[in-house]
Amino acid sequence: MPVHDRRPPRGTEPLNARSPLGVRMVLSGLALVAGIVAAVVFGVLAAGGTSPVAGFWTAAAISAAVAVIAAIDLWVLRRRSRAP
DSSP, X not given: OOSSOOSOOOSSHHHHOOOTHHHHHXXXXXXXXXXXXXXXXXXXXXXXTOSOHHHHHHHHHHHHXXXXXXXXXXXXXXXXXXXX
């Protein structure tokens, strides 16, 4: 009994397959915008001199890191979409 089936695939998956890169690009764009806005808001709150300043600076740093990661992901996606 053969281990691998050598019959051609059934269905139309190769003809109708969709790439998840479009959705990933939209989500990365949203994360970029949200990360920038959050970093600015938390940075302004931290600079305002309210009591939990360290918490706001930490939140601003995490938000900025999210924005940077999203920007890198968008750059990678743009390079992949132009690749032959």
